[in-house]
Amino acid sequence: MNQATPMIEVTNLDKFYGAFHALKNIDLTVHQGEKVVICGPSGSGKSTLIRCFNGLEWHNSGRLVIDGIEVYDGAKEIRELRQEVGMVFQQFNLFPHLTVLENLTIGPMKVRGISKAQAEETARNYLERVHIPEQADKYPAQLSGGQQQRVAIARSLCMETRIMLFDEPTSALDPEMINEVLDVMVELADTGMTMVVVTHEMGFARKVADTMVFMEAGQIVEVSPPEQFFTNPSSERCRLFLDQILAH
């Protein structure tokens, strides 16, 4: 893996919702194969930031370059970019009217123009990788939350993505289902995928992250390797936050 190739480059990025300054002067670089975990209190702009990475939100100023493509509202390449950048949502957002298999094949077939047979073969491969090959013909509502989220991960992977974004992927899950999703994410990390994960699962972060990012009030307060982040964070605010979420 080539650590020198930048996949996501954020420079001086600002984002407003009306008068509200949601993201303030963000600078961040994510290299190929790097795993970045973003944490911080709610409302700090973590989700907004990663939603900018695949054009679900648009920044107002600054530069955002992903895999060599400049991202801005109206960019022609945005749809190509979204095929490269997978997104896993807190609420799964599976397509409820389609079976699991159809959820996985609709993107490759309709967007990439891949044949049905080939798309299904790929889909079954990825279902195998998220450990639910037997659920292919069920509808999302028939699956548990953990299974649904693993289908959602597989759906993104079926697009042969190069970057995966996770927006609090385990926050909507019952506690006993969190690990099955995190396990899949750890396995995915081991394949060398570039990952940006917004999460409060610090056990996962310790295990997987190359870089920890702490955000507060729309700003990046701390960027450091996990050893330093968890033992000796440079900012007082970050230390307080960790104390709170690691207290029990």
Added chain:
Amino acid sequence: MSDLGISRPKGQPLPKPPFLKRFFDSTLISVGIYVVIVGLIAYGAYIGAQGMGYNWQWYRVPQFLYRNTEVGFEWGEIPIGLVATIKLSVTAFILAMVIGLLVALLRLSDLVIGSAIAVGFLELIRNIPLLVLLYLFYYVLGPIFGFDRYTASILTLAVFHSALISEIFRAGINAVPTGQWEAAKSIGMSPSQTYRYIILPQSVRFMLPPMTGEVVHLIKSSAIVSVIAVAELTTFGRNIISDTYMSFEIWFTIALVYLVVTLILSIGVSHLEKKYAVDQ
């Protein structure tokens, strides 16, 4: 199961509900009351008609349903009119769906001019009476653009109902959670692909009940085209009456035909709804 410490004797029958409640809850009594009320109304109409000296001639009605002539069996004016009404309604409804979907998409689009056009269209159509709209299409636009009364009728019904249908589309589309849009975007779908494969299939479930109401409404309002003498059920009814003077019998029959058609439609769709509810 814990009984929360409340001791309650087991196996004791519950007290019976009061007599009046049991009386009105029983199916037999309900049906009885229903029959009595309907009977009273029918009897009232009959007495009223007799008071006018109306000469009932129900025996002459069947010939307008079907005839056995020397050349064989043939349908009467009423079934032929019904087929014409259904043709007219189906054509108008399909056109109304197309216009309605376009208007809804315009209204939901990010284009300011698009939603302005859509809102303008909606307000214009919703605030013109159907009859005036029909006259407008037949007497004004017809001669200008050179279309006949049948086309004018279809256009009138389609345009009038497209306004209501576009609101049904809009509500159905808005009822699909935004997460579905985001998920579709995140796998690179274009807006048109998102509508086609993700949003519209899911909004069908929300749109079916009001859309049925709209079809029923359209079939009923199609009767208005009889004022420009387009051949359909109501027009045929009028023609029969002007030949036979049996206004009571024929109008009752025509009303019953409309009722049967729209009832069948409603029952059919309620089955469809159940099917969709299971699928989700």
